[in-house]
Amino acid sequence: MKTDFSLFVELLIHSGFPEILTYGLKKEQNLEVGHWVWVSLGRRAKPQLALIINIHDKKPPFKVKGVEAHPANFKLCPVSLENLLWTAKYYCTPPGIVLQSTLAKEFPRYLEHLYNPPKRKLRTFSPDCDNPQAPPPLNLEQQAAVEKISPLLAGDGFRGVLLHGVTGSGKTRVYVELVRQHLEQQGKVLILVPEIALTPQTRDNFQRYLGEPVYLYHSNLSAPEKRATWLALLKDEARIVLGTRSAIFAPNLNPSLIIIDEEHDGSYKQQDPAPRYHCRELAFHHAYKHGALVVLGSATPSLESYQLAKQGQLHLVELKKRALNTPLPEIQVVDLMAQAKQDKNLTLSPILRETLTEHLLQGNQAIILHNRRGFATSRQCLNCGEILQCEQCQVPVVWHKQHHGLLCHYCNRIYKLENPCSCGCEEFEMGGAAIEQVEEEIRQWIPQAKVLRMDRDTVARIGASEKLLNAFRQGEYNVLLGTQMVAKGHDFPQVQLVGVISADLGAALPDFRSSERLFQLLTQVAGRAGRAQQGGEVILQTRNPQNPVLQYALQHDYPAFANYELPLRQELQYPPFKKLLAIEIAGKNLDRVEKLCSYWQQVLAKQKDIEALGPAEAFIAVIKGMHRRHFLLKGDNTQILRHISENLQKTTPEAMQKGLNIRFDIDPMGFV
Ligand SMILES: [Zn+2]
Ligand SMILES: [Zn+2]
Missing domain, CATH: 3.30.70.600 (Ribosomal protein S10)
Structure with a gap:
C-alpha cells in the first residue's frame, strides 16, 4: 500500500482516547478541520470515528495511516471546536476525554441518519409549539429590565448581565421577552436551568409564547427526544436549546444569547469525571472569544458574579418586587434551644406543627425542608458510646427505614441494624433525626397531611421527580417534604407555608462557601411560599438564631449579606478574590x-x-x-x-x- 501523504491531520478519537493522533491525508480528499473521518486504531478491528482538529504538512518521524472521509460530510463548527479545546486546556483534561464527554453515545448513529435515514419508521418527537399565545404583559420593573438588557442583544464581543431578581419576581417573563427579540434578530439561544425536573415547565413557558420549537438537552431524555435534539443540532435547525449543565456543549449551536437561570446553583459545576467544568466559565469564554450576551439570573447570585457586577464587568439589572405584587413571605424564627426541653424527640416545634395544621385545614399546600436523607443519622452504642461507621469510608452510617438498614452515603453499602457493636453490646441510641422521621411525625400528628417525600431515595428512578412534582402541583398531596431538591426554582402557586426543620445544617461543613450556601438555601426555599397570593409564611427552626447569615435571609437582604461575606472572603483570600x-x-x-x-x-x-x-x-x-x-x-x-x-x-x-x-x-x- 502506498503511504505517501502530502498532508497530515491531527485528530481525536470519538470514543475517548486521551491523546491527539496523527494520520495522513491526500490532497484530493478535500477534508477540513472539523470534519469527521474513519480511521483504524492500533489493533482494534472496528474503524474508529475521529474528529480532525488540525491539518499541516510537517511529516512526522513515524509511519502514518490514512483516513477515510465520513459520508455524512458533517463538520463541527470552528466555534464548537475552539470551545472544546479551550475546555481541555483550562480544566487540565486531555482533549479526547473532553470530546467523548460532550458527545451522545448515539452520535455515530445520528451521523448516519444525516445521509442515510433509517428505512424502518422511528418513533418521532416534535416539540408542540402550534398556536402560540400572547404572553402576559410585562410589569413596570420587568419592562425596565428588558429595556436595559435588549440593547446588548445585538453587538460584538463579550456582553454580560446579572439579573438579580427576588424570588417570584418573574425573571422567566424577562427571559421570554429577550429570547423573542433575539429570534427576530436571527440569533440563537441557549437556556440553562439547574435541574432536569425544571426543564418541562420551562420549555412549556417558552414554547407557548414563542411558537418556536425548544429543543431539550440533558442526560435523561427519551430516545426520540434525544434524536430530535441532536439531529436538529447537526442539521443546524435548532434555534433554541434548553438544558442542564451538559447543554453548554450543544454542538454547532453557537448561541449568541446564553441564559443561565439560578446561576448560583452548584449543579452548574461538573464534579466527576473530568472535565470538571463550570457552565458560567464556559459561557464567559464563549462570549469573550466568539461574541455573545450572557444573562445570569438569580435571587441569590453567587458572590463571584455579584463581585463582577460590582466591578462593572457585568451589568447589574434588578427586580426588587414580586411579579404579582405579593409581598415577600413573612419569616418567623423558632429557637430550638429554647424548645429543646419540652419535646426532645420531636423534629417539629409546636408552632410549626400548629401552623402547618392550620394551613392544611384551609386547603393550602406546604413545603417542609430537611436536608438529611434517611431516618436517623447515627447509631450510637449505649455501652461504649461508639458510633457505627462504614468500614470502608470512615463516615457514620445512616439508618434508612426504607432500605431496612444502615446505609453508607458514600459507597452505598448497607449494614444490618441489629449487628452488635464491636464491644458486643446490642443496645443503641439512634441520633440525628432525618427526613423519614419527619415524615412519620407529620403523618402521626396531622391527620389531614398527605405527605409527598422527595429526596434521592424516592426519585432514584428516571422521570420520577417530574411525576412527583406534577402530582404535588395538581394537589394530590398537600405537604411536599424534601431535601434541598425542593428549594430550586419551582413555582407552586398553592404553597402558603414553608418550614425549615433545621436552618443550621451544613453550616459546620469545612467549606468557605457554607455561609453562602446557607443564605441561598434559606432564601430560595422561603421563596417558594406565597408566590400567587398573600405572600405566605416561612418558619425557620434553628439552634443559632443570632447567626448573621440567618438574619440577612430573614430580611431578604442580599446586598447586606454580600457586604458581610465579601470582606471575609477577601481577608482569607478566597474566591472571588483568588x-x-x-x-x-x-x-x-x-x-x-x-x-x-x-x-x-x-x-x-x-x-x-x-x-x-x-x-x-x-x-x-x-x-x-x-x-x-x-x-x-x-x-x-x-x-x-x-x-x-x-x-x-x-x-x-x-x-x-x-x-x-x-x-x-x-x-x-x-x-x-
Ligand atoms: Zn459498644
Ligand atoms: Zn462506605
Missing part, C-alpha cells in the same frame, strides 16, 4: 499517598506567586477504602495554577504517582 486549584491524592496504600504528599509539599513550598495549603486529610479521610489527602492552591489566575499542576505531574517520578488517583480541580466547588 482562583483556586484543589488537588486530591487518593490510594489504598496510605504510605504511598503520604509519600507523594510530602514530596509535593516540598515542591509547592518553593513556588512563588501561589499559596499552597496542605496536605490535609480530606473531611472524609477514607472513601471506599481509599485514603484521601488534599492540597488547596490559591493564585491570582488559573494560568499560574494550571502551570504549576502540569509541572508537578511532569517533574515527579512516574513510579511515585502510579496506582494513585490524582484529581485536579480548577475552581473547585465542594470540599468534602
